[in-house]
Amino acid sequence: MQTVKMYTTAVCPYCVQAKKILRSKGVEHIEEVRVDTAPQERMAMMELTGRRTVPQIFIGSMHVGGCDDLIALDNQGGLLPLLNGA
Numbered sequence: 001m002q003t004v005k006m007y008t009t010a011v012c013p014y015c016v017q018a019k020k021i022l023r024s025k026g027v028e029h030i031e032e033v034r035v036d037t038a039p040q041e042r043m044a045m046m047e048l049t050g051r052r053t054v055p056q057i058f059i060g061s062m063h064v065g066g067c068d069d070l071i072a073l074d075n076q077g078g079l080l081p082l083l084n085g086a
Helices: 013-024 039-049 067-075 079-083
Strands: 004-008 030-034 056-059 062-065
Touching: 004 013, 004 039, 013 030, 013 067, 030 039, 039 056, 039 062, 056 067, 062 067, 067 079
Parallel strands: 004 030
Antiparallel strands: 004 056, 056 062
8 A cells, every 4th residue: 555645734624535535445544744733844735736725645656636636536446546556
C-alpha cells in the first residue's frame, strides 16, 4: 500500500470525506499535515500543488488533488490501483 499524505485543516468537511473514502479502501495511516496550525506548511503545499484549498492529497509521489479529484479517480477505477502501487 502506497503512503498517503494529506494537507488538511481542523474544520474541513472535505478532508473528513476524503479520509473516509481512503479508509474504506484499506488505508490505515494517513500522514496529515495541518496547514491551519503551521502556516509554513500551507506555503509548502501551495508551492507543490499550485492550489490554496484543502485537502490536497498525495498517494506515493503522485498529487491526486482535492476531495473531488479523489472521488473522480475512484469513480474511474483508478484509486485502488494507485493505492496498491500500480
